[in-house]
Each structure stands twice: as structure tokens, then as C-alpha cells.
Amino acid sequence: MNRKMKDSKSYSGIQLYSLVVLRLFIGWHLLYEGIAKLINPGWSSVGFLRESQWIMAGFANWVTSNSGVLNTVDFLNTWGLIAIGTGLILGLFSRAASIFGTILLLMYYLNNPPLIGLEYSLPSEGNYLVINKTLIEAVALFVLSVFPTSHIIGFDLFVNSSRQKNKN
Amino acid sequence: MANKNKQEQNTDPKTDQAQNTNLNRRTLLKAMAGIPVLGLLAYGASEKNAYNKNKSSRLIKELGLDDIEAPRIIKSRAGEGDLIRIGFIGFGNRANQLARALGFMDKATARAQKENGRLQHWMEQEYLNVEIVGICDVFDLHAENGLDIAKNGFRVNGQTGTDVPVKRYRTYREMLADDSIDAVVVATPDHHHARITTDAVRAGKHVYCEKSIALSEEELNEVYNAVKNSDRVFQLGHQITQNTVFQQAKEIIRKDVLGKITLVETTTNRNSASGAWIRHLDSNGNPKPGSLDTIDWEQWLGDRPHKPFSVDRFYNWTKFFDYDHGMLGQLFSHEYDAVNQLLRMGIPHSAVSSGGIYFWKDNREIPDLLHSVFEYPDKELTLLYSASLASARQRGRVFMGHDASMELGGSIKITADYDSTKYKQQIADGLIDTNGPMLSVSPGSGIDAITSPTEKYYASRGLTDTYVNGRPVDVTHLHLKEWLDVIRHGGQVSDDIEKAYEEGITILMAHKSYVEKRRVEWDPVERKIV
Numbered sequence: 201m202n203r204k205m206k207d208s209k210s211y212s213g214i215q216l217y218s219l220v221v222l223r224l225f226i227g228w229h230l231l232y233e234g235i236a237k238l239i240n241p242g243w244s245s246v247g248f249l250r251e252s253q254w255i256m257a258g259f260a261n262w263v264t265s266n267s268g269v270l271n272t273v274d275f276l277n278t279w280g281l282i283a284i285g286t287g288l289i290l291g292l293f294s295r296a297a298s299i300f301g302t303i304l305l306l307m308y309y310l311n312n313p314p315l316i317g318l319e320y321s322l323p324s325e326g327n328y329l330v331i332n333k334t335l336i337e338a339v340a341l342f343v344l345s346v347f348p349t350s351h352i353i354g355f356d357l358f359v360n361s362s363r364q365k366n367k368n
Numbered sequence: 369m370a371n372k373n374k375q376e377q378n379t380d381p382k383t384d385q386a387q388n389t390n391l392n393r394r395t396l397l398k399a400m401a402g403i404p405v406l407g408l409l410a411y412g413a414s415e416k417n418a419y420n421k422n423k424s425s426r427l428i429k430e431l432g433l434d435d436i437e438a439p440r441i442i443k444s445r446a447g448e449g450d451l452i453r454i455g456f457i458g459f460g461n462r463a464n465q466l467a468r469a470l471g472f473m474d475k476a477t478a479r480a481q482k483e484n485g486r487l488q489h490w491m492e493q494e495y496l497n498v499e500i501v502g503i504c505d506v507f508d509l510h511a512e513n514g515l516d517i518a519k520n521g522f523r524v525n526g527q528t529g530t531d532v533p534v535k536r537y538r539t540y541r542e543m544l545a546d547d548s549i550d551a552v553v554v555a556t557p558d559h560h561h562a563r564i565t566t567d568a569v570r571a572g573k574h575v576y577c578e579k580s581i582a583l584s585e586e587e588l589n590e591v592y593n594a595v596k597n598s599d600r601v602f603q604l605g606h607q608i609t610q611n612t613v614f615q616q617a618k619e620i621i622r623k624d625v626l627g628k629i630t631l632v633e634t635t636t637n638r639n640s641a642s643g644a645w646i647r648h649l650d651s652n653g654n655p656k657p658g659s660l661d662t663i664d665w666e667q668w669l670g671d672r673p674h675k676p677f678s679v680d681r682f683y684n685w686t687k688f689f690d691y692d693h694g695m696l697g698q699l700f701s702h703e704y705d706a707v708n709q710l711l712r713m714g715i716p717h718s719a720v721s722s723g724g725i726y727f728w729k730d731n732r733e734i735p736d737l738l739h740s741v742f743e744y745p746d747k748e749l750t751l752l753y754s755a756s757l758a759s760a761r762q763r764g765r766v767f768m769g770h771d772a773s774m775e776l777g778g779s780i781k782i783t784a785d786y787d788s789t790k791y792k793q794q795i796a797d798g799l800i801d802t803n804g805p806m807l808s809v810s811p812g813s814g815i816d817a818i819t820s821p822t823e824k825y826y827a828s829r830g831l832t833d834t835y836v837n838g839r840p841v842d843v844t845h846l847h848l849k850e851w852l853d854v855i856r857h858g859g860q861v862s863d864d865i866e867k868a869y870e871e872g873i874t875i876l877m878a879h880k881s882y883v884e885k886r887r888v889e890w891d892p893v894e895r896k897i898v
Contacts, residue, residue: 227402289406291399292402
């Protein structure tokens with residue numbers, strides 16, 4: 201019996217379904233962020249990156265001052281969000297989606313962390329000190345990567361079973 | 369229920385199979401549980417998109433702006449055709465920028481720009497097929513700098529240096545006499561502009577002259593007639609109207625989005641020594657180079673009253689009325705041009721100026737606070753210019769109409785008027801909110817109706833600039849390109865001698881009013897200021 205099977209046995213119904221709901225919601229959010237960027241032809245990450253402060257500021261400056269790099273970043277960001285969001289909703293390659301999603305969200309966070317002394321020209325919709333919703337979403341996605349559900353509810357069920365068949 | 373239990377206990381192969389199918393179906397359902405969620409999101413996203421599009425297109429349609437397209441930077445024909453050989457008259461700071469806009473950069477700057485990643489932007493600038501073949505400057509250091517850029521500089525097409533001979537001319541007249549020069553760029557202090565331009569077109573050269581055009585009515589009339597009577601292409605150096613949003617601003621005015629415009633407010637908002645034309649010290653606070661050994665001071669003075677040489681006067685000439693008209697010539701000229709390009713209001717009926725030297729207590733003659741009011745009674749329009757060199761609070765450039773106002777800078781923001789007649793219904797319906805801009809235009813992105821609070825926030829802070837492929841376009845380059853395009857292929861430049869004349873007279877009126885402390889008028893019959 202493989203580890204995955206053990207996992208599935210270890211969740212109670214309520215645990216499983218709350219994890220799935222969390223997965224679907226985060227997937228929904230990221231996928232729509234990607235779609236919104238895709239259907240807005242004028243969208244570019246340049247506005248966000250120009251606001252960048254703290255440790256990522258140098259990187260952001262390099263990206264925005266170089267049109268080729270900026271285009272690549274915009275493309276990867278949009279399609280990355282779409283791929284991660286779809287992966288989470290469908291439960292397809294969900295672990296990879298969770299891990300890449302965590303990394304992407306951490307990148308957003310590190311560009312605009314709500315640290316003392318860093319001021320941004322855009323007001324935030326709430327009050328934050330060090331921890332903001334982006335960071336919480338990143339951590340939630342990380343939690344999903346260690347408590348996977350897609351092999352029980354999601355396409356990974358097939359992926360895993362076909363892998364098992366191949367092994368057998 | 370009992371029956372079912374019985375069946376489950378039954379172990380005949382038929383029910384086993386049924387159970388298996390059941391299990392497979394449940395597995396399948398579990399595997400595909402995400403699909404309806406995905407469908408729901410797709411539906412929601414398309415609904416939301418349709419809602420936004422509908423709201424925004426309704427507003428744009430109601431404003432009659434639905435047929436305005438985003439202007440694109442069209443690859444011009446400026447580079448096609450024969451090589452144009454250009455001479456620079458004056459090679460100071462501005463000339464360096466002009467050379468860059470023509471496709472030439474000194475190696476040190478190119479190296480620095482390469483390091484900070486900016487060189488690529490500049491390299492994307494269109495190649496204009498020109499050579500800088502002559503440099504004329506009264507200051508050896510500036511002339512050497514110009515020669516170095518022309519001979520050994522880094523070029524927009526990736527080359528370094530040229531085989532074409534580059535010559536230094538001691539006087540501009542020597543340069544004008546040389547047939548190997550097709551066109552000149554005049555970037556001297558202002559008191560030389562009119563005379564050099566007059567002589568240059570008479571010598572058969574095309575001229576690109578920095579603003580402002582002339583310091584007296586006699587000079588202005590002379591240069592006007594000289595250019596009028598020649599077939600050479602003259603362009604006055606006002607690059608800001610080359611910003612792509614100006615095309616859309618023109619359309620917005622043509623479509624009467626603003627209603628009747630009765631007031632245009634233009635401003636200058638500066639608050640630094642450099643902004644106040646104190647520029648004779650280097651970054652360490654030491655006087656910049658230059659002495660009678662390296663500067664032909666008599667030639668620099670030209671026909672102006674004799675004054676002993678000083679580094680102050682040489683670098684800070686803008687402070688003195690002998691050489692220019694201060695903020696009117698240096699800054700209002702741009703403002704006037706921006707408004708005149710859009711409204712074509714021409715020469716005002718009257719002008720009143722007032723102001724004083726209130727902050728920069730040095731030896732300057734030019735005021736550091738200045739306000740000029742120009743009246744156009746036949747157009748029922750007032751043009752206001754308010755300038756301060758002692759506060760950098762940005763006040764923008766605003767066209768005020770009965771129905772809406774337009775703030776025109778690097779982008780456009782249009783805000784409906786609370787008491788508008790035309791938009792009364794839309795305001796009542798909530799389609800137009802008068803608390804923030806209703807339309808914005810950014811270079812390269814076209815017109816957007818502002819329908820969400822976030823967009824409003826962005827637009828009100830001027831954060832809506834979209835960069836074409838992340839690249840800001842050098843407007844000076846576009847202005848020079850236009851000039852070269854017309855030289856090679858004919859057509860009309862933006863800042864021809866007619867507009868230069870209207871601008872020149874307007875500036876002279878405001879200046880005269882300030883100096884003589886009285887209201888002055890334009891006599892359109894005698895064509896003179898009274």
C-alpha cells in the first residue's frame with residue numbers, strides 16, 4: 201500500500217472537504233486573476249513592479265527597465281496564474297500547482313511587504329503589519345501542498361492510478 | 369432496504385460487477401469534481417467582462433468617442449532617401465539631448481546606460497539616416513564634445529564612429545557658407561535664434577530651431593519673412609505635442625466632449641536652483657569650466673550690449689533679459705504651443721502680466737513668479753499662465769469647458785462638470801461620476817472609460833500611463849523625425865513658421881506687459897503690438 205492511500209484514509213470527511221473547499225477557493229482566485237490580466241489588453245506588471253520596495257526592488261527595476269524581460273514576466277505571470285488556478289480547481293498536478301503558487305505569491309508579497317517604514321502610493325484595503333492576505337494565501341497554499349486532496353477528489357486520482365499501473 | 373442488504377450480501381459475479389461500475393462512477397465523479405467549478409468561474413468571468421465592457425462602451429458611445437483609435441507610432445519614411453548632413457550651431461546640454469534624439473550618443477553615456485539597462489530603449493529608436501558633419505560653438509569644450517559625439521559616438525544603428533569628415537566651424541556664418549551641410553540644428557542661447565535662422569534659410573539650409581524664436585518684433589518679422597520666402601523646412605523645437613495623447617486630445621476637443629471652453633489654465637511649477645536657471649556650478653559646488661581663453665565671448669554676446677565675461681552670465685544667461693524672456697520664452701512657449709496646437713487660437717487680443725522677484729534673490733532680471741492673462745474676445749476664451757520657481761506643487765494644464773474639464777499632461781484625464789448641461793442625464797443615472805475622472809487616455813493604450821473606483825484612483829494619481837512594450841518614447845526624437853520626414857518627402861511640420869510667429873508675438877506681448885507694467889494689445893491690421 202503506497203503513502204497516498206494511507207493519506208486518504210487518515211482524513212475524516214470534514215477534514216477532506218474543508219481542504220478541498222480551500223483548494224477550490226484559492227484556485228478560483230488565482231485563475232480569475234490570470235483571466236482578468238489576459239482579457240485586459242493594456243495590463244502590464246509595470247505598475248505593480250514600479251511600486252516594489254525592499255529586497256525585490258532591484259529585481260523589479262531590472263524587469264521594468266528592460267522591455268523584453270518585462271514582456272516575458274507579464275506572459276509568465278498571466279499564464280502561470282491560469283495554469284496554477286486550473287490545476288488547483290481540477291486537482292490536476294495539484295502538488296506542483298500548490299508549490300509554484302506558493303512561490304508566486306511569495307514573490308508578490310516580497311515586492312510589497314507591509315513592513316514598518318515602507319510606504320506605498322496605493323492604499324491597502326485593510327490594515328497590515330508584516331502579515332497580509334497575500335502572505336496568508338501563500339501559507340495556505342503551502343499547507344495544501346502538505347495536505348494534498350487531489351488524489352481523492354481531482355484528476356490526480358487518474359494520474360496516480362495510471363502511475364501505479366505503470367509501476368505494477 | 370432489507371432487499372438492498374440482501375443484494376450486498378450476495379456474492380454472485382453479476383452484483384460484483386455492478387458494484388465495480390458503481391465504484392468507477394464514483395471515482396470518476398470525484399476526479400471531475402473541479403469541472404463544474406471551472407464552468408462556474410468561466411461563466412462568472414464572462415458575465416463580469418460583458419458588464420464592464422458594456423458600461424465602458426456605453427459611456428464612450430454616448431460621448432461620441434467610439435471611433436477614436438489609439439494612435440500608433442507608425443514607422444515613418446524619415447530614414448528613407450538621401451543622407452542628410454546636419455550641422456549643430458551651439459553644442460551645450462540641449463544639443464546633447466538633440467544629438468541623442470537623432471541617434472548619436474557619447475561613449476561614456478552609452479556605457480553608463482548599458483550598465484543600468486537603459487541603452488536598449490534608446491537602441492530601439494528609429495535610425496534616421498543622418499550624419500552630424502559640422503559643429504559650431506564659441507566654447508572649445510562644448511565644440512570638442514560635439515566633435516567627439518559626431519566622430520566617435522555610439523549610434524542607434526549599433527555602429528561606433530564614422531568615416532565621414534566632421535568639421536568644427538569658428539562662426540555659424542562659416543558653416544552656412546559650406547555646401548556640404550544640408551540642414552542645421554540651432555541650440556544656442558535664445559538671443560541668436562532669430563538671426564541664425566534668418567541667415568540659415570537664406571543660405572539654403574533647413575532649420576530646426578529650439579524655442580523661443582525671437583526676442584523682438586523686428587527680429588520676429590525678419591525671420592518670419594525669411595522663412596516664408598524660402599522653400600526650406602523650418603521646425604520650432606516644441607516636442608511635447610509629439611506625445612501620442614495629443615492626437616486624442618485633438619479629437620476630444622473636435623468632438624466637443626468638454627462643451628464650450630472658456631478658460632485654459634497653464635502652469636509652471638518649479639522649486640530648485642537648476643529649475644531657476646542657476647547652473648554655473650558642478651555637482652561639487654565648484655564653478656563649471658570656461659574662461660576668456662576657451663570662450664569666444666564677443667561672438668557669444670553677438671549684438672547684445674557689452675558685458676564683461678563671467679561664468680555666471682555664460683551658464684545662467686536665462687536670468688537676463690538681454691538673452692531671453694525668462695519663463696515666458698523657456699516654459700510658457702511650450703504651454704502656448706500645446707494649447708495652440710489644439711485650439712488654434714493664434715495671437716491674443718490683449719495680454720496682461722504681473723509678477724516679481726520674490727524668492728531667488730540673486731542678480732537676476734527675470735521674475736521668479738509670473739502670471740500672464742491673454743484674452744481672445746472673439747473666441748470667448750481666456751488663456752492663463754501662472755508660473756512659480758518657488759513651489760513645485762503640480763497644477764497641471766487644464767482645459768475648462770462647461771460640460772467637462774481636461775487635464776492634459778503625459779496622459780489625459782477628463783472629468784465631467786457637476787453642473788454640466790450635456791451630461792445632466794448621465795450624471796443623474798449614475799453613469800458618470802463627477803467626483804473623479806470619467807475618461808483617461810494613456811500613450812499607446814487608447815481611450816478608457818473609467819468605470820470602477822480602482823481605475824478612478826489610478827487615474828486621479830496619474831498612474832494610468834501604459835508604456836508601449838514598457839518603452840517610453842522620446843518625443844524630441846519624434847519631432848526631429850517629423851522635420852527630416854518633411855525635408856525628404858514634403859508635407860507639413862507641426863511647428864511651422866506661422867505657429868512660431870503666433871507664439872513669438874504672444875510671448876512678446878506678455879513680456880512687454882511685464883516690463884512696461886501695462887496691458888498691451890495686438891493690432892491685427894498694422895501687425896504690431898500696441
